[in-house]
Amino acid sequence: MLDYAALNALAAVVREGSFDRAARALHVTPSAISQRIRLLEERAGCALVVRGQPCTPTDTGRRMCQHMDRVRLLEQELSDALPTMAPEGGVRVRLPVAVNADSLASWFAPALAAFAAEAPVLVELSVDDQDHTAEWLRTGAVLAAVTSAARPATGCNSQPLGVMRYLAAASPAYVARHFSGGVGAGSLAQAPSLLFNTKDELQAGWVRRLCHRHVELPRHTLPSPQAFVTAALAGMGWGMFPQGMVEDLLADGRLVELVPGTPLDVPLHWQTARAASGVLDGLTRQIVAAARSALLPL
Numbered sequence: 001m002l003d004y005a006a007l008n009a010l011a012a013v014v015r016e017g018s019f020d021r022a023a024r025a026l027h028v029t030p031s032a033i034s035q036r037i038r039l040l041e042e043r044a045g046c047a048l049v050v051r052g053q054p055c056t057p058t059d060t061g062r063r064m065c066q067h068m069d070r071v072r073l074l075e076q077e078l079s080d081a082l083p084t085m086a087p088e089g090g091v092r093v094r095l096p097v098a099v100n101a102d103s104l105a106s107w108f109a110p111a112l113a114a115f116a117a118e119a120p121v122l123v124e125l126s127v128d129d130q131d132h133t134a135e136w137l138r139t140g141a142v143l144a145a146v147t148s149a150a151r152p153a154t155g156c157n158s159q160p161l162g163v164m165r166y167l168a169a170a171s172p173a174y175v176a177r178h179f180s181g182g183v184g185a186g187s188l189a190q191a192p193s194l195l196f197n198t199k200d201e202l203q204a205g206w207v208r209r210l211c212h213r214h215v216e217l218p219r220h221t222l223p224s225p226q227a228f229v230t231a232a233l234a235g236m237g238w239g240m241f242p243q244g245m246v247e248d249l250l251a252d253g254r255l256v257e258l259v260p261g262t263p264l265d266v267p268l269h270w271q272t273a274r275a276a277s278g279v280l281d282g283l284t285r286q287i288v289a290a291a292r293s294a295l296l297p298l
Helices: 004-016 019-026 030-044 059-081 101-118 133-138 172-178 202-211 225-233 243-251 278-294
Strands: 093-099 121-127 144-147 156-170 193-195 219-221 239-242 264-273
Touching: 004 019, 004 030, 004 059, 019 030, 030 059, 059 093, 059 278, 093 101, 093 133, 093 278, 101 121, 101 225, 101 239, 101 243, 101 278, 133 144, 133 264, 144 278, 156 172, 156 202, 156 243, 156 278, 193 202, 193 225, 193 239, 202 239, 202 264, 225 239, 225 243, 239 243, 264 278
Parallel strands: 093 121, 093 144, 193 219
Antiparallel strands: 144 264, 156 239, 156 264
16 A cells, blocks of 8 residues: 555645645644654665755656645545545645646636636646647656647546637848748748747747748747737737737737748647546546637637
């Protein structure tokens, strides 16, 4: 049998980032946390935590934390079915989820907020590029993710959400200044673009489709969808925007498409760990319904 008190200590250290904060969260001494994790590491035969500021899990430690997350979800489901067994005052379970920034800034946040307002959970949200969120599932860092990967990660289920359509846009003044001779490889190589972070391939992908070759783009890095819009309106650069985020700005002319009729469509999927939990199923229903209302059909 697994030592769930030790697993709980491990999860607390990873969640809180230190042994001292984990001890305060669990109302025990730091030495008790250290002893529990040491015994767990001895049994596992490997290190589970990299001591540092903050403490981080090893691959094995991360998988143990994921197991603990699943156990808590199952315990919550049992408590709902058998209220007499529920702890006094109720317990909210940790629910780690990964999502891409554009979904979070548009359709995802309202759906998640509506779910978390009613469900006995504490959401831990991680933001990453849609091409990389599946890796969070593979490593056990999260239990659910919005991802561009259709193929389910090991131990996960996958279902389609829809297509997020992106448009290449900028302010009219920016287009007049940088693309007066047309939008092509030469002008794009000179005109500053907007990049979310180094993982963001949307701008490069759109240019590759337009020009049929790679073009090295000058870029500003702005890790915020809202900052993208502000920067484009100010004439700082051009970028790829979710259609729903800039429809009004395109309609009133504050932004214009660089090349009308050249959208970039990104299919999105919802992947969840195969934890037989009503809590996770409830989140899935909420997310899938919101996505089907906000996204284009696959």
